[in-house]
Amino acid sequence: MRVRLEDVARAASVSPKTVSRVLNDEANVTDATRQRVRAAMEAMDYRPHPSARSLAGNRSFLVAMLYDNNDNPASTYLAEIQDGVLEACDAHRYSMMVRPLRMSGGDFIRRFDALISDHHPDGVVLTPPITDYAPLLKRLRERNVPYASVSPLRRGKIIGVTMDEQRASRAIVEHLLELGHRRIAHVIGIADHGASRWRLAGYREAMAAAGLPEDPALVVQGAFTFGSGVAAARQLFSLAERPTAVFAANDDMATGVMWAAGEYGLKVPHDLSVCGFDDTPLSRQLWPALTTVQQPSREMGKIAAEQLLGVLRGHGAGHLVQVPFSLQIRGSTAAVP
Amino acid sequence: MRVRLEDVARAASVSPKTVSRVLNDEANVTDATRQRVRAAMEAMDYRPHPSARSLAGNRSFLVAMLYDNNDNPASTYLAEIQDGVLEACDAHRYSMMVRPLRMSGGDFIRRFDALISDHHPDGVVLTPPITDYAPLLKRLRERNVPYASVSPLRRGKIIGVTMDEQRASRAIVEHLLELGHRRIAHVIGIADHGASRWRLAGYREAMAAAGLPEDPALVVQGAFTFGSGVAAARQLFSLAERPTAVFAANDDMATGVMWAAGEYGLKVPHDLSVCGFDDTPLSRQLWPALTTVQQPSREMGKIAAEQLLGVLRGHGAGHLVQVPFSLQIRGSTAAVP
DNA sequence: TAGCAAATTGACAGCGCTGTCATTCCTGTC
DNA sequence: GACAGGAATGACAGCGCTGTCAATTTGCTA
Numbered sequence: 001m002r003v004r005l006e007d008v009a010r011a012a013s014v015s016p017k018t019v020s021r022v023l024n025d026e027a028n029v030t031d032a033t034r035q036r037v038r039a040a041m042e043a044m045d046y047r048p049h050p051s052a053r054s055l056a057g058n059r060s061f062l063v064a065m066l067y068d069n070n071d072n073p074a075s076t077y078l079a080e081i082q083d084g085v086l087e088a089c090d091a092h093r094y095s096m097m098v099r100p101l102r103m104s105g106g107d108f109i110r111r112f113d114a115l116i117s118d119h120h121p122d123g124v125v126l127t128p129p130i131t132d133y134a135p136l137l138k139r140l141r142e143r144n145v146p147y148a149s150v151s152p153l154r155r156g157k158i159i160g161v162t163m164d165e166q167r168a169s170r171a172i173v174e175h176l177l178e179l180g181h182r183r184i185a186h187v188i189g190i191a192d193h194g195a196s197r198w199r200l201a202g203y204r205e206a207m208a209a210a211g212l213p214e215d216p217a218l219v220v221q222g223a224f225t226f227g228s229g230v231a232a233a234r235q236l237f238s239l240a241e242r243p244t245a246v247f248a249a250n251d252d253m254a255t256g257v258m259w260a261a262g263e264y265g266l267k268v269p270h271d272l273s274v275c276g277f278d279d280t281p282l283s284r285q286l287w288p289a290l291t292t293v294q295q296p297s298r299e300m301g302k303i304a305a306e307q308l309l310g311v312l313r314g315h316g317a318g319h320l321v322q323v324p325f326s327l328q329i330r331g332s333t334a335a336v337p
Numbered sequence: 338m339r340v341r342l343e344d345v346a347r348a349a350s351v352s353p354k355t356v357s358r359v360l361n362d363e364a365n366v367t368d369a370t371r372q373r374v375r376a377a378m379e380a381m382d383y384r385p386h387p388s389a390r391s392l393a394g395n396r397s398f399l400v401a402m403l404y405d406n407n408d409n410p411a412s413t414y415l416a417e418i419q420d421g422v423l424e425a426c427d428a429h430r431y432s433m434m435v436r437p438l439r440m441s442g443g444d445f446i447r448r449f450d451a452l453i454s455d456h457h458p459d460g461v462v463l464t465p466p467i468t469d470y471a472p473l474l475k476r477l478r479e480r481n482v483p484y485a486s487v488s489p490l491r492r493g494k495i496i497g498v499t500m501d502e503q504r505a506s507r508a509i510v511e512h513l514l515e516l517g518h519r520r521i522a523h524v525i526g527i528a529d530h531g532a533s534r535w536r537l538a539g540y541r542e543a544m545a546a547a548g549l550p551e552d553p554a555l556v557v558q559g560a561f562t563f564g565s566g567v568a569a570a571r572q573l574f575s576l577a578e579r580p581t582a583v584f585a586a587n588d589d590m591a592t593g594v595m596w597a598a599g600e601y602g603l604k605v606p607h608d609l610s611v612c613g614f615d616d617t618p619l620s621r622q623l624w625p626a627l628t629t630v631q632q633p634s635r636e637m638g639k640i641a642a643e644q645l646l647g648v649l650r651g652h653g654a655g656h657l658v659q660v661p662f663s664l665q666i667r668g669s670t671a672a673v674p
Numbered sequence: 675t676a677g678c679a680a681a682t683t684g685a686c687a688g689c690g691c692t693g694t695c696a697t698t699c700c701t702g703t704c
Numbered sequence: 705g706a707c708a709g710g711a712a713t714g715a716c717a718g719c720g721c722t723g724t725c726a727a728t729t730t731g732c733t734a
Contacts, residue, residue, distance in 0.1 A: 352715075354714060355713060365713080367712065389719095392719050570729065609709095
């Protein structure tokens with residue numbers, strides 16, 4: 001039979017309410033009592049019933065991780081974030097659920113409301129690109145649901161985690177510049193995603209700092225997908241004066257660029273240097289391996305969740321934590337011939 | 338304020354218990370009453386409180402999806418399964434949680450018990466390779482937790498979903514045979530995984546059917562990872578008489594084989610045909626693209642969850658459903674020179 | 675050592691549902 | 705038209721915990 005809080009109370013010779021206090025780390029329990037209750041819990045392997053706690057306490061101990069399953073980023077990226085979020089939730093004995101939430105279609109607010117009413121999460125972790133969807137943020141605030149964001153575009157009072165993508169982007173372009181490249185192309189991601197903006201800004205910054213005027217023909221639109229990388233590269237390779245290096249805003253597109261290079265008989269890195277962003281497992285498995293920027297995604301998920309849990313547990317306001325990036329210089333970039 | 342079951346009851350002029358019956362699709366409610374209650378629920382946008390239902394009814398409406406985060410298969414594979422499971426759960430208004438469960442370390446039964454006691458899932462979906470871990474299955478039965486498996490090794494009374502991997506494997510080797518290959522190597526996955534066994538068996542079957550005696554030097558052990566594919570390939574390429582084709586038990590290893598081929602100056606598919614298994618997104622992004630077997634992973638997750646939910650909802654025993662595979666013939670395989 | 679405020683502990687109701695069992699309402703039969 | 709038997713409905717307690725507030729104990733001060 002299940003061990004209940006009442007059983008623990010009896011074993012520790014205190015009232016159920018006191019056990020509850022210990023369980024929830026509340027104040028006003030003497031150390032001696034706390035010890036005794038803890039020992040009893042331990043001895044009986046007591047497991048509080050989540051539904052009972054939730055019903056009586058009007059909180060669910062549930063964190064929902066939301067992602068956009070319409071134009072979502074690479075699944076490995078999300079999987080890593082999810083892993084980190086889960087780790088943090090586990091550590092604080094919260095449970096986690098993952099929920100896709102298509103931003104397209106007008107009824108997403110209704111779907112979001114349904115999600116909240118159906119599952120009552122105490123808080124929400126937002127992943128790109130839905131970190132920046134204003135109507136959703138507004139609704140979260142209206143419904144008073146705490147949330148933390150992974151790589152939000154807007155800063156302000158947002159809590160969560162970011163990386164300085166612009167600086168990372170600049171760094172990788174500087175790497176190409178150091179190799180002697182001057183005609184460096186950039187393949188942009190989906191236009192309104194924060195990631196796309198920062199990475200483009202970093203590219204421009206590096207180019208400007210090197211005194212190179214922007215050539216509009218070298219900056220082409222992509223959509224974060226492999227196919228869009230192929231298309232962008234074809235466009236670039238058809239240019240009268242071809243780039244000697246391409247920096248794609250993510251690894252999937254960079255892979256597309258390498259693929260297209262094969263089509264055009266261009267050897268990477270001999271005829272063309274290619275670099276990406278994200279350090280997906282894929283990037284290491286290409287031949288040659290892809291020069292890219294490593295984001296600590298798992299860690300970022302964990303940090304975002306920890307910031308949220310801090311708020312949920314009443315440990316103050318929470319912050320927007322910045323994590324470091326690291327350049328992964330691999331075989332796909334080389335000195336200009 | 339929240340709409341409660343009692344409010345619906347008042348609006349429909351019935352007792353709370355009757356509303357409960359309608360909510361749970363129970364018998365012994367006249368159609369007229371049922372309609373009236375349903376209308377009231379709709380009108381008031383009633384959302385049952387999951388914790389209250391769970392507490393009173395002694396069921397959680399929760400399905401846990403378990404995976405091994407120690408030597409787990411490709412994360413895209415799991416992500417797709419997860420997606421399918423989630424879809425099925427949503428359709429039946431169950432919630433889903435994902436839980437890593439390392440099989441290594443002796444205390445996994447304890448961790449499993451904790452998982453059950455902490456979250457009270459009504460049922461569990463098992464993904465490879467933990468579909469076949471006997472002590473876990475035993476414990477599931479002891480604790481009377483219904484479960485469904487994705488690609489279980491053992492059949493029997495198991496419910497869930499499978500694919501005829503052996504036949505698929507045989508088919509892809511036959512494809513190589515038709516191209517004129519005779520020295521066909523196989524890179525095995527982690528030894529005790531069902532996937533490894535079936536794929537090896539299919540390879541052997543095809544070779545035997547073609548009248549080719551097995552050359553032990555051509556069958557090398559891998560571990561489902563990219564790196565193990567590289568290592569296996571190096572071993573194969575060092576052979577006095579090299580294979581003209583390599584069938585790796587999954588795409589990651591096949592990618593490793595292609596990578597090693599680059600190292601050895603072997604052009605794929607001209608000097609070497611390579612094929613894999615799984616049809617990961619990666620396989621389409623390689624140059625040349627990888628010939629492989631497509632598994633409908635998302636669909637498989639959905640089917641496994643549906644079988645489980647059928648049991649949970651008292652709709653009979655559930656089955657082990659078999660889904661079809663499809664060969665994806667791409668650029669990495671070609672006729673022997 | 676009495677007297678008071680603050681800290682600690684406990685009694686009790688109730689969170690929103692469902693299980694059990696009693697009651698009422700039908701339907702068909704003789 | 706009375707009655708058995710089954711279908712439909714409802715009354716009520718209770719799932720396991722926490723919020724509220726009252727009771728008790730403790731630690732100080734005078």
